[in-house]
Amino acid sequence: SQKIEQNSEALNIQEGKTATLTCNYTNYSPAYLQWYRQDPGRGPVFLLLIRENEKEKRKERLKVTFDTTLKQSLFHITASQPADSATYLCALLGTDKLIFGTGTRLQVFP
């Protein structure tokens, strides 16, 4: 069956460190993958998109990698700040719809 898996356990890191979140998928061949940020009780906000022919994408302190062989995307936040605390969702295009992972909650403490 098709699955998108993100670590359901919260990731707790210290301010200034690099946070790395993982998104694994099975039985999909997505043309692209997206990452969103969601704060409690709010709608998700788009962060980055990476296409299948791109290995890496950067935006300010954010970096995303996409390995179609491993069927995995990694999402990095460098020099993390308490304001980065949120749930991060990966999403990929299924047959005809954008499917979201369950998200990983990131907590950055001072």
Add this chain to the structure above:
Amino acid sequence: DSGVTQTPKHLITATGQRVTLRCSPRSGDLSVYWYQQSLDQGLQFLIQYYNGEERAKGNILERFSAQQFPDLHSELNLSSLELGDSALYFCASSVWGTGGTGELFFGEGSRLTVL
């Protein structure tokens, strides 16, 4: 502010009742998507409309229906409500239809509580 407007923000109702959730997409966006988010399920895709026509369907219950009007706003109708329907319902919009690579812009959601 994503530009997507959802009403109402909060809704409390009883089992067996019917409610309508409303969504106005960003100006210029032709696609509207509905997602349900509950604590144990994550974001579940319900349905997508593109320029007034249904484009993709997820695991939407038969008790739920949606439509997109000529002015591109959309409504999600939930009927014969059950306790398990309590959730956050998000609307999102995008410029493109299915297969496009555009990002989704989400509204702030409608929190439905069924008592």
